Amino acid sequence: MKTAAPQTGKPRRTTPSGIEIPAVATEAMHNGHLELPGEYPYTRGIFPDGYLGRLWTMRQYSGFGTPEESNQRYKFLLDQGQTGLSVALDLPTQCGYDPTDAMARPEVGKVGVSLSNLREMEILFDGIDLAKISTSFTINGTAAIIYAMYLATADQAGVPRAKLTGTIQNDILKEFVARGTWIFPVRPSMRLVADSILYANTQTPRFNPISIAGAHVRDAGCNAVEEMAFTLANGLAYVDELLARGGDLNGFAGRLSFFFYVHTDFFEEVCKFRAGRRIWARLMKERYRATDPKSCLFRFGVVCGGASLTASQPYNNIVRVAIETMAAVMGGAQSIFTAAYDEAFQIPTEESAEIALRTQQVIAHESGIAQTVDALGGSHYVEYLTDKTEEEILRVMREVDNYGGVIKAIEQGYIQRRIAERARQRKELLDAGERVVVGVNRYQREDQNGTVRELFKMDPKTAQNIVAKFNEIRDRRDNGAVERNLARLSDATPKDRENLMPYIVDCCHSYATVGEMVATLKKHWGEFREPTGL
Amino acid sequence: MSLHHKRILVAKPGLDGHDAGAKIIVLALRDAGAEVIYTGLRKTPEYIARVAIDEDVDAIGLSLLSGAHMELVTETVEWLKKLDGEQIKIFIGGTIPKEDQQALLDMGVVGVFTAEMKLLDVLAAIDKALTS
Numbered sequence: 001m002k003t004a005a006p007q008t009g010k011p012r013r014t015t016p017s018g019i020e021i022p023a024v025a026t027e028a029m030h031n032g033h034l035e036l037p038g039e040y041p042y043t044r045g046i047f048p049d050g051y052l053g054r055l056w057t058m059r060q061y062s063g064f065g066t067p068e069e070s071n072q073r074y075k076f077l078l079d080q081g082q083t084g085l086s087v088a089l090d091l092p093t094q095c096g097y098d099p100t101d102a103m104a105r106p107e108v109g110k111v112g113v114s115l116s117n118l119r120e121m122e123i124l125f126d127g128i129d130l131a132k133i134s135t136s137f138t139i140n141g142t143a144a145i146i147y148a149m150y151l152a153t154a155d156q157a158g159v160p161r162a163k164l165t166g167t168i169q170n171d172i173l174k175e176f177v178a179r180g181t182w183i184f185p186v187r188p189s190m191r192l193v194a195d196s197i198l199y200a201n202t203q204t205p206r207f208n209p210i211s212i213a214g215a216h217v218r219d220a221g222c223n224a225v226e227e228m229a230f231t232l233a234n235g236l237a238y239v240d241e242l243l244a245r246g247g248d249l250n251g252f253a254g255r256l257s258f259f260f261y262v263h264t265d266f267f268e269e270v271c272k273f274r275a276g277r278r279i280w281a282r283l284m285k286e287r288y289r290a291t292d293p294k295s296c297l298f299r300f301g302v303v304c305g306g307a308s309l310t311a312s313q314p315y316n317n318i319v320r321v322a323i324e325t326m327a328a329v330m331g332g333a334q335s336i337f338t339a340a341y342d343e344a345f346q347i348p349t350e351e352s353a354e355i356a357l358r359t360q361q362v363i364a365h366e367s368g369i370a371q372t373v374d375a376l377g378g379s380h381y382v383e384y385l386t387d388k389t390e391e392e393i394l395r396v397m398r399e400v401d402n403y404g405g406v407i408k409a410i411e412q413g414y415i416q417r418r419i420a421e422r423a424r425q426r427k428e429l430l431d432a433g434e435r436v437v438v439g440v441n442r443y444q445r446e447d448q449n450g451t452v453r454e455l456f457k458m459d460p461k462t463a464q465n466i467v468a469k470f471n472e473i474r475d476r477r478d479n480g481a482v483e484r485n486l487a488r489l490s491d492a493t494p495k496d497r498e499n500l501m502p503y504i505v506d507c508c509h510s511y512a513t514v515g516e517m518v519a520t521l522k523k524h525w526g527e528f529r530e531p532t533g534l
Numbered sequence: 535m536s537l538h539h540k541r542i543l544v545a546k547p548g549l550d551g552h553d554a555g556a557k558i559i560v561l562a563l564r565d566a567g568a569e570v571i572y573t574g575l576r577k578t579p580e581y582i583a584r585v586a587i588d589e590d591v592d593a594i595g596l597s598l599l600s601g602a603h604m605e606l607v608t609e610t611v612e613w614l615k616k617l618d619g620e621q622i623k624i625f626i627g628g629t630i631p632k633e634d635q636q637a638l639l640d641m642g643v644v645g646v647f648t649a650e651m652k653l654l655d656v657l658a659a660i661d662k663a664l665t666s
Contacts, residue, residue, distance in 0.1 A: 091548070091551075106606050175551070178553075181551055220553070423554045423557060431654065458601075530575060534564075
């Protein structure tokens, strides 16, 4: 029997996304019809056996300085039981500049590893079996190039392409609204994304050629509902582009993957994933008439930490990340990256990186929460919040549609302005103490900002070493071959029906640099003009 | 607060794409009465200094979260000197380690603000620096 919610005299409480929180949830508050895990529309998870068959992939985002230094850190993490690699690239590589470029110079090797040409990638993966370890690259503006370079690395090492597993982020749309590593205007950027996905479908069937990411708009200020809504809207834009370029829905949809932040509000995060999974499955089946069940599966990775971490009392971040990891597991994530407690202010040290990985391992092997599938399914509150979150996500998606779709909304700065307003609101709630963050606006103490036992120190010679190696490669390679390959890429670029990937792979094989390839494409496409009005 | 009639350029030097903080400051300064120009991402120190002088601003706010702050702030200060814009004050926001904060202040920067400071405190500090 369904009963009404008990009335309380307390003021209304809401989740950070503004969804009302009942003091006690009851059966009457949700629709209650739940399929089993692994059954459409997959609210309870995409696999019938959850994590019983296989745990999530533990994948720590890592990379800094020279390929040699990063290679060492990767081997350390793999030795500690990490099950996949996640490559952080420096900003010059991400924005398409060679390390010798004036624009790049101050940033070489700083927030990630420099990968300006095939030689650097060969060193990065030296001694790591690409057929066995899956690798994820957080790369967008130059994703097609870095993916091509990965194929070239595998080719050189004699690893069959079909054996490669991993992910390139390759989600340019969110770069235009947050994160900012765009290069070309929106429309040619979409072509490059589609070319790489369609090429990857044939060359590397086990590789995810895109990870449509909400994480960065979330970190830039969005709430959980908007994070999911903007991401799903971007996902649909990619589907439309792929179909327009002759892709077969059942051929590519199963390899689309997603990526999100998890912040500390436990139930809101769990329900965001349950709702997103359900919406995506329904869109694929009902709007796009997907016939292969795999096309409807919403597979996603997460990052725990980001803007939820604080520089004040940084050890509190270990607790935050543990809560967030539990939310990711209860939400059914396929891979999890746990940020290190010092990541709010520095590149993690080996010690902090290890604690972050251990946090996942404790949850996986001690907490027991992965021992049954969707342990929270059927909870009145969780089902209520899942339903409400779904409604709210669909509402925000309609707002973007009404504006004229994501491409227009991005070109005209609509989503950017919405995020900036939300970021300010979030900051004001924090300043006013309405959003409590322990150690920052509650229980704070003087002189606890960024105070840790061990500080990460970058080798001051790093940039110099990278530039020296770069110049050496440019002297040693067959420059005639580079020029020929770049010319062929240039010829193919204006031909809209050509897939550019084979040309880019050839360029990589001849040790053409990221900067050279980007400059070749820029000649035809120009650069994105950022709408800066606020 | 006397930020009325103050002209401020908020800029993102280098390749860093984290612009949430810069945009929050743009909106907050504007609400406090200042005239604010935002450059958008990926600007060189030379470009920023030239825009600041052409637009006759009172101050430049530089937002940096990629660890390249020492190089990029130094270059911006140098360009301002070269172009006779030394009267323009510079404040910094972003991820700036403690040991670098003092070095930046020694360079003549009027304030270094991090994410956990209250917006009102940041505005008050900018106001004070521009009226003194």
